Amino acid sequence: MGFALYSQYALGLEPCPLCIFQRVGVIVVGLVALIAGLANPGRTGFRIGAVLVSLAAIAGGSVSLRQLWLQHLPADMVPACGPGLDYMLQTMPFSRMFRKVFEGSGECAVVDWTFLGMAMPFWVLVFFVMVLMFVIVLWRRHGR
DSSP states (O other): OHHHHHHHHTSOOOOOHHHHHHHHHHHHHHHHHHHHHHHOOOHHHHHHHHHHHHHHHHHHHHHHHHHHHHHTSOGGGSOOOOOOHHHHHHHSOHHHHHHHHHHOOGGGGOOOOEETTEEHHHHHHHHHHHHHHHHHHHHHHHOO
């Protein structure tokens, strides 16, 4: 989240709706892991926390994959730019807004930052995969 905020406020890169959903996934993973860690749960609590962290990582990773797919579409197949997330939240029912965000828009297909040749959604996906791998390791050690 630190780099996401840095890229928005220092580099001037405005997040698209899919970027915002990925941020939500990162925040949920972090909060659930923090709560589970501070609570020092027993076996059942550990399992519940591990499942919740995994679900958040899978959901966030799915959003990252969707954005990567949009970014790799040929230019003539990229959807047109749509309204911003704030506008959609104010004017649409949540289910319609959610569906509209996942359809994607032209702004979600723009690659305006790369590191080692890969766009930001790729690195967010790497984060989610690493979280899942960490949960698997912990599950093998403590969840049985």
